[in-house]
Amino acid sequence: MLLGLCRLVILVSLLYPSAAFATQEHGGAEGLVSHELAHLFFLFATAYLLWKTASIRSYSPYIQLRRSAVFFFIWNIITFTTHILREYLHPAQFKGMLFRADNTISLLWYAGTILEHLFLVLACWYFLKTLLDLKKLFHHTEA
Template identity: 50%
Template sequence: MRALLIQVLLVLFFPAVALATQEHGGSEGLVAHELGHIFFIFSMTYLYLKIRSSRTGSKGIRWIGRSAVVFVFWNIVTFVTHIVREMIPSDAFRGDAIHITGAPSVIWYIGSLSEHLFLVAAILLFLAGANAVGSEMLERTKR
């Protein structure tokens, strides 16, 4: 257990190179990946509309509906970011830096940074909703 704790601390405080740019395996991989984003957009839109039309009084379900909206925004930003990335010449990525040379580079840079904010917010909203639903169910079983 102590060795595991030391390993975790070493990884957290002395990380190696992250290599955070992910390629999608050529155009076929990108198309499949983008189709996944489109499917997720439609799924989250459907979930939100279904929750809204049910007019449930559950606080947790409403939080899950809000998370669906933020997931839609995340998917849109990520979808656009992936498309714009294909417009940037590969030589713009040199070493540890990207050389901002035009609108696609700016859109990609801002999108790459902001998409994670949307994703974390959506996950936190979903977890808050799931937690509230669990608490509501516990309350009902106690009665």
Template identity: 30%
Template sequence: MSIFFTIFLISTGNVFAVQVHGPPEGYYTHNLAHVFFIAAILFLLFWLRKEGGENKKAWRYFRLSLVFFILWNLDAMAAHILKRRLPHEALYLPPNPFDHLLLGPFDWERLAFYITHFDHLLCVPAMFFLMQSLRHFYKAQGKQPLERL
């Protein structure tokens, strides 16, 4: 089986991690995906509103992760919208992403655009609470958590 997989990998051409779609379809599709993600999480929160019988801590962590994922999606959507509102000359985007700059003069839109790019402050807690909930669900099964590497 692994030989077939190796042959498949060797025989394929370029595989790109990011597929860029031209404007405006890519922008609308991407933001629509954020909307569907939020709707799915809200549905899950509604469905889970009565859960938490035996393992309240795990369900609480899971709900917290869902709330942070909603906040992250809202933040990402705001960042996308604000980026489209910025004039082209407001961003200096050389090939090296570590050299990207937001150029002044700084008004409320540019500051909001800058602040929305701290989305890791919402996404990392979401993943942390998700992992904590999974750990507590695993412990509830009577098994010890996996040892850390």
């Protein structure tokens, strides 16, 4: 089912690539500010986690958790910035599947939309690694 869903997303998007912005937009009724505040909160939480676990050096699951927090932290910064940069872009810069990057802001936004996913995947991956390490640790003691 999951695979089917993903196939559908890919098919629909490749066939109809109109207004394809990789980073989620948060305008309108929701408001950019509330979303950006959530990002800041997330940023703070991950920073706090890193600070609290700074003394842990050799404990494998915590190391993975710290790595996950680092990548979540970077992802938050990139996404936070990308959302702000999006506000400075003009609709005329988008022509079908082409984007006119004529200044630094445009280039940064373009890079941000691609990079944020990379860091999100890495953050989620290390979060999963934390759980897998814990599972392995318990499985080892059970066996």
